[in-house]
Amino acid sequence: MAKAVHLDQRYLIGLVNNDAAVINEIYKKCAGKVKSFIVFNNGTANDAEDIFQESLVDVYNQAKYKDLQLSCPFEPFLLLVCKRKWLNELKKRSISPVTKGEDDLLHIGEDTFEQAERLEEEKEQTTLFLKAFEKLGERCKEIIKWSMQGEAQEKVAEALGVTYGYLRKKKSECMASLIKMVQINQ
């Protein structure tokens, strides 16, 4: 069921348009909170900066390419995304966090959790795709990467020293084996 789009969708629009004023507003509003959370939880200001930036990139990608419609307020959503990202990072570094789970997050609606969850899933999926990509042969990687640059495919073929027909054939094969790898791993 389609939910009403929250007024805070404007933040997503600002991100997608690379609107410096909106981005500044977001940092002003949320950066301090993320910083204190991370610094309090075994992190540094640099960690906080990275996590914050990565989270915004995730949100941006989701809004730009997947038409993310915000059905909850932006701030708690972003904070939740950042917190989860940091808790995952701690898990990787095998440090147990001071804050347990999300029980410190008050006033957060179900929507917020749901949207943050989806963002995380997408991110994990992308990591899976990239891993499969890395397993491909050098030639395949080269062909896929180049053909995605947005240039005319004829030009790409020329740059790679192959015919246009060969490029299409090879790319289909490479992408097919990548997708098969992803399916095996899922």
Next chain:
Amino acid sequence: MTEDKILLTARYVEGDMDEAENADFEMRMQSDTELQEHLKDYKHVHQRLKIQLAPDQQDIAFKETLKHTGAQYFAAPKVVSFKTNLKWLSGVAAVLIIGLLVWAPWRSNLYQTYHIDAQMLVTERGAEKITDLDKAAVLFNDQKYVEAQNLLAKLVQQQPENAMIHYYYGLSLIEINKLVEARSILTPVYGNESVFKYDAAYAIAMSYLKEDQKSDCKIWLQKIPEGTTHYQKAIELLGKLK
């Protein structure tokens, strides 16, 4: 066979099929839900990878903005390395250059510096049709003042009470050098109570500035009270006109 279908889908999307194969694939897809699923997956994977492998210019620009903004908000007040110093210096240099360009001491034309660089914003709630007012706003914002002025002239007739239309009509007239006419439109806007009252006063001052009538320009600048939009500019300009 699943294997076959994945490759088939890839070949379809990448244009590695001849016409007959292509037509056949499209036919089959109408009823074959598995193929439809593969097609969706293919596009999804392709798009996700593209974002990572070949970010477009906008994506790169966006990340740049984040880096710069982040540096302001997360910077730990610790040892400042030479490198950061350099970064700051280049920033300062950039600001200075931009400042110089805006201030432009070599440009003696005060009108260019102080004229109203406003955007005409028309928001009518719930309006779906594009009205003449919308069109006029677009023309005005594109600096097509002759066309904007033509439309606005019509609108002024239709809505003699609308201060906004009068104001932008006046501004357009100034831009195309119909200064006397502009003042005859703007003076009543100043005379009445509306949010455009002091904007109109400033605009009239600009019209005098444009013909280098400094004393009249000053008289109108002095009408602008503190706390209004153009006050700062007015004070600055008054200083320069002495």
